[in-house]
Amino acid sequence: MKLDGRQGDKRIHGESEMEVFLIFSSGFRTLVLCRDLKCIVHPGLVG
Numbered sequence: 001m002k003l004d005g006r007q008g009d010k011r012i013h014g015e016s017e018m019e020v021f022l023i024f025s026s027g028f029r030t031l032v033l034c035r036d037l038k039c040i041v042h043p044g045l046v047g
Contacts, residue, residue, distance in 0.1 A: 031042045 033040045033042070
């Protein structure tokens with residue numbers, strides 16, 4: 001799986017091995033939650 005944009009430095013590993021990626025692309029933020037090779041994308045998240 002390839003995502004456009006720059007990957008943030010923050011990577012959080014929870015007890016359930018959930019990976020959280022904060023991607024900055026074209027001036028807006030995208031949060032990507034990955035668990036068990038399944039990713040959920042929340043575009044335009046304000047944080």
